[in-house]
Amino acid sequence: MHDVARRSGVSVATVSNVMRGRGPVAERTRTRVLEAIDELGYRPNQVARSLKVRSTRTLGVVIPDALNPFHAAIALQVERRAHHDGYAVLVAETENDPALEADQVRALVGRRVDGVIFPAVTEGSAIPGELLDRGVPVVVVSFEGRDARLGTIDIDEGAAMTEVVEHLTGLGHRRIAFASSGQLEESIESRPEALRRALARHGLEPVAMDARPTAVCCTNDIIAIALIDRLERSGRRVPDDVSVVGFDDIPIAAHGRISLTTVHQDAEQMGRLAAELMLKAIAAGGHLATRVAVPAHLIVRGSTGPARAPGGAG
Amino acid sequence: MHDVARRSGVSVATVSNVMRGRGPVAERTRTRVLEAIDELGYRPNQVARSLKVRSTRTLGVVIPDALNPFHAAIALQVERRAHHDGYAVLVAETENDPALEADQVRALVGRRVDGVIFPAVTEGSAIPGELLDRGVPVVVVSFEGRDARLGTIDIDEGAAMTEVVEHLTGLGHRRIAFASSGQLEESIESRPEALRRALARHGLEPVAMDARPTAVCCTNDIIAIALIDRLERSGRRVPDDVSVVGFDDIPIAAHGRISLTTVHQDAEQMGRLAAELMLKAIAAGGHLATRVAVPAHLIVRGSTGPARAPGGAG
DNA sequence: GCGATCTCTTTAAACGTTTCAACCTGAGCC
DNA sequence: GGCTCAGGTTGAAACGTTTAAAGAGATCGC
Numbered sequence: 001m002h003d004v005a006r007r008s009g010v011s012v013a014t015v016s017n018v019m020r021g022r023g024p025v026a027e028r029t030r031t032r033v034l035e036a037i038d039e040l041g042y043r044p045n046q047v048a049r050s051l052k053v054r055s056t057r058t059l060g061v062v063i064p065d066a067l068n069p070f071h072a073a074i075a076l077q078v079e080r081r082a083h084h085d086g087y088a089v090l091v092a093e094t095e096n097d098p099a100l101e102a103d104q105v106r107a108l109v110g111r112r113v114d115g116v117i118f119p120a121v122t123e124g125s126a127i128p129g130e131l132l133d134r135g136v137p138v139v140v141v142s143f144e145g146r147d148a149r150l151g152t153i154d155i156d157e158g159a160a161m162t163e164v165v166e167h168l169t170g171l172g173h174r175r176i177a178f179a180s181s182g183q184l185e186e187s188i189e190s191r192p193e194a195l196r197r198a199l200a201r202h203g204l205e206p207v208a209m210d211a212r213p214t215a216v217c218c219t220n221d222i223i224a225i226a227l228i229d230r231l232e233r234s235g236r237r238v239p240d241d242v243s244v245v246g247f248d249d250i251p252i253a254a255h256g257r258i259s260l261t262t263v264h265q266d267a268e269q270m271g272r273l274a275a276e277l278m279l280k281a282i283a284a285g286g287h288l289a290t291r292v293a294v295p296a297h298l299i300v301r302g303s304t305g306p307a308r309a310p311g312g313a314g
Numbered sequence: 315m316h317d318v319a320r321r322s323g324v325s326v327a328t329v330s331n332v333m334r335g336r337g338p339v340a341e342r343t344r345t346r347v348l349e350a351i352d353e354l355g356y357r358p359n360q361v362a363r364s365l366k367v368r369s370t371r372t373l374g375v376v377i378p379d380a381l382n383p384f385h386a387a388i389a390l391q392v393e394r395r396a397h398h399d400g401y402a403v404l405v406a407e408t409e410n411d412p413a414l415e416a417d418q419v420r421a422l423v424g425r426r427v428d429g430v431i432f433p434a435v436t437e438g439s440a441i442p443g444e445l446l447d448r449g450v451p452v453v454v455v456s457f458e459g460r461d462a463r464l465g466t467i468d469i470d471e472g473a474a475m476t477e478v479v480e481h482l483t484g485l486g487h488r489r490i491a492f493a494s495s496g497q498l499e500e501s502i503e504s505r506p507e508a509l510r511r512a513l514a515r516h517g518l519e520p521v522a523m524d525a526r527p528t529a530v531c532c533t534n535d536i537i538a539i540a541l542i543d544r545l546e547r548s549g550r551r552v553p554d555d556v557s558v559v560g561f562d563d564i565p566i567a568a569h570g571r572i573s574l575t576t577v578h579q580d581a582e583q584m585g586r587l588a589a590e591l592m593l594k595a596i597a598a599g600g601h602l603a604t605r606v607a608v609p610a611h612l613i614v615r616g617s618t619g620p621a622r623a624p625g626g627a628g
Numbered sequence: 629g630c631g632a633t634c635t636c637t638t639t640a641a642a643c644g645t646t647t648c649a650a651c652c653t654g655a656g657c658c
Numbered sequence: 659g660g661c662t663c664a665g666g667t668t669g670a671a672a673c674g675t676t677t678a679a680a681g682a683g684a685t686c687g688c
Contacts, residue, residue: 001644011668016646023647024665041448046424047364048644051673056361058404058425066390067565069381076380079407088421090372091405093393107402110360111372134355229570251381256543257571315674325638330676337677338636362674365643 001042008036019044050112059089059278060108060116064096068222070248070267074119074141077271078278085279087114101127109134115278118142119271137281137288139274143190151277153270154293157190160263161198163298164217164245167261172307173215173243175207179227180219191219191247214242214307221246221253221262228258228303239305249299259302270294315356322350333358364426373403373592374422374430378410382536384562384581388433388455391585392592399593401428415441423448429592432456433585451595451602453588457504465591467584468607471504474577475512477612478531478559481575486621487529487557489521493541494533505533505561528556528621535560535567535576542572542617553619563613573616584608 005012010029017023018033025033036042050056059082063071079089090113092104105127108116115137121128128138132149139151168176176199178192195217196206207213218224224246228238238244246253246262253260273292281288319326324343331337332347339347350356364370373396377385393403404427406418419441422430429451435442442452446463453465482490490513492506509531510520521527532538538560542552552558560567560576567574587606595602 012645013647013668013670014666017667020646024667026666029666043420043424045365045426045644047361047370047426048673049646050361051359051365051644051675052646054673066380066386066393067383069383072380072386075405076407079380079405083406083418083421086421088404088406088425090402091389091393092397092402093390104397106357107397107400110357111402112359112361225566225569232570252539252566255539255572256546258569326675327638327640327677328636331637334676340636343636359674362643363676365645365674366676368643 001044003040004033004036004042007040008032054112055114056112057087058111058113059087059275060092060105060111060113061089062092062094062101062104062108062116062118064094064120064122066091066093068220069250069252070220070265071119073250073267074271074274077268078117078119078275081272081275081279087279096122098122098125101125105131109136114282115139117274117278119274132287137278137286139277139281141270141274143194149287149289151274151281151287151289152291153274153277154291155265155270155296156293157194157296158197160247160296160298161191161194161217162201164263165195165198165202165204167298167300167304168215168217168243168245169202169204171215171243171304174204174307175211175213175215176204177209177211177213177216178206178219179209179216179223181223189219191217215245215304216242217245217247219247221248221250221260224260224262224303225252225258228260239303241308243304243307245298245304253301261301261304262299263296264299265296266294315358317354318347318350318356321354322346368426369428370426371401372425372427373401373589374406374419374425374427375403376406376408376415376418376422376430376432378408378434378436380405380407382534383564383566384534384579385433387564387581388585388588391582392431392433392589395586395589395593401593410436412436412439415439419445423450428596429453431588431592433588446601451592451600453591453595455584455588457508463601463603465588465595465601465603466605467588467591468605469579469584469610470607471508471610472511474561474610474612475505475508475531476515478577479509479512479516479518481612481614481618482529482531482557482559483516483518485529485557485618488518488621489525489527489529490518491523491525491527491530492520492533493523493530493537495537503533505531529559529618530556531559531561533561535562535564535574538574538576538617539566539572542574553617555622557618557621559612559618567615575615575618576613577610578613579610580608 001012001015005015015033017025018030061075061078063075066072082089094101094104116131118140121140121142128150129147131138141153143155143157178195199206218227224244228244231238231242236242246260249262249264252258253262277290315326315329319329329347331339332344375389375392377389380386396403408415430445432454435454435456442464443461445452455467457469457471492509513520532541538558542558545552545556550556560574563576563578566572567576591604
């Protein structure tokens with residue numbers, strides 16, 4: 001910047017003015033400065049700027065697993081929307097490990113991100129609260145409101161699970177199980193609870209996986225698809241022997257050979273909304289606690305079918 | 315930091331010393347400072363530090379499509395490795411759009427990333443060169459060396475395609491096509507060329523998709539899997555009517571219902587290598603132009619089978 | 629008892645911006 | 659001609675760190 005100033009015979013303050021487009025600057029000067037800028041290939045140093053204006057124009061996205069297309073899609077949308085407004089995004093993986101999550105968030109705080117988005121927050125985590133205490137706006141996409149100060153993209157899991165249960169019971173299923181990744185640390189999991197409640201309304205209870213369920217609901221599509229593979233490799237056909245339902249509706253779920261009955265969520269919309277909420281909160285200079293609900297509904301495909309021997313043993 | 319200094323009755327320089335763990339500091343002082351630090355919940359401002367030390371400890375990862383699990387896996391590994399060394403990663407999506415790519419890279423330069431990694435670089439892009447000119451180390455994962463100054467994770471597509479062609483011709487296929495995403499802008503695509511050369515060695519030439527090929531090689535697994543779906547929805551069975559081979563070996567390819575014959579690449583290893591190359595280059599203070607080759611080899615699964623009527627018409 | 633030598637600590641100048649207040653320079657006005 | 663006033667421009671102080679160089683006590687040898 002000094003070089004540009006020297007070369008165009010003005011002060012750095014003026015250069016700053018033309019870069020920022022504010023403050024009055026004579027047309028002649030402006031063009032002279034602009035020339036100098038591209039002769040020198042000058043690119044303003046955002047870190048200096050960040051230091052001065054106390055804003056990094058950077059968002060943190062804390063994601064449990066970038067390989068889950070649902071999470072990836074949300075993160076992608078956030079990135080797009082953020083880039084559009086001149087924000088960059090720092091992604092941090094947690095691998096579902098609370099210690100790593102804490103570590104990552106610490107790093108983000110150190111880097112002074114302007115806000116952090118959790119595309120999937122773990123149930124008991126105190127992290128968002130800590131961020132809010134530090135004055136960092138937070139938006140989570142989550143099943144239900146928690147700390148009132150944070151932005152929430154709400155998905156109505158209860159309603160979705162009700163649809164699932166009605167579909168399944170309508171097909172004659174009574175022994176229904178819930179499946180999630182083994183290393184699930186009672187985290188993220190509001191879903192088994194939602195299922196339990198929906199079943200209860202039909203006088204049912206979830207059964208264990210080794211109780212030969214005729215249908216199983218999975219915590220997400222990845223698990224569901226893996227389960228189908230496991231079942232079929234061990235000789236049980238889906239949906240003839242057992243029905244499987246997923247959650248998220250990732251792209252592969254619609255593939256003819258997979259044809260997974262699942263709960264559809266609009267990841268693109270959710271990501272965009274999350275980013276917009278965040279951007280708005282930042283612009284408003286504070287935590288605007290908003291909650292926006294997005295619908296989720298069942299899509300019936302080929303992985304669910306009539307129960308084999310309704311109510312009977314396997 | 316001033317607060318910490320005041321509270322513990324020392325100068326900011328001393329606080330800095332204890333934070334950085336360098337310079338001699340008396341045990342008594344150190345503990346006093348540490349106490350003050352956590353009483354105040356002080357977190358050093360990395361942006362100020364970055365400005366001073368002229369290093370942001372941040373890497374840029376420029377990725378065409380975060381929804382492609384192969385790219386996502388590489389990015390993920392980079393993030394892990396980088397985090398391990400105290401680096402953060404800024405991800406930028408290009409959506410295969412050169413203009414957006416340029417824009418994103420400009421943003422990264424403005425933010426003074428210490429290096430940028432391209433998990434998949436577009437063929438004609440001048441971008442890496444520009445970065446190198448600015449003194450920003452670059453590593454690309456790519457098919458062949460280009461600018462000698464950049465780090466390259468090399469994959470031997472020629473050898474892989476040779477395996478593919480041998481497998482296919484061994485099954486009696488002679489009319490073999492190549493398929494890639496429609497909006498492919500002759501970018502990334504060294505693969506059709508590699509296929510062409512491998513075929514030539516058997517006296518064959520690729521045919522067009524509408525010439526009723528008996529086998530088709532896809533530019534990646536996503537395309538291959540989508541192709542299978544399209545074919546089957548239009549009544550042609552895979553592999554009975556047409557064989558399909560992919561590239562990358564993303565996780566779903568191994569699923570029993572998909573069972574895609576494909577070229578396996580170790581994304582995890584590639585990501586890790588890319589990150590390590592970069593970290594090493596940064597530590598060495600320059601562009602250490604290294605090329606590390608990773609093997610890629612064919613995995614035969616169920617999506618390829620004997621040609622129907624060898625050499626004959628569909 | 630006095631300089632030399634340690635060990636620990638502080639002073640102050642960066643790093644590259646932004647921004648506020650102050651400063652010019654003409655022009656317009658009476 | 660002196661006044662105000664507006665448009666342009668600039669000086670300099672931040673922002674929160676790091677780090678080289680200088681300082682301040684102790685300790686020690688003689």
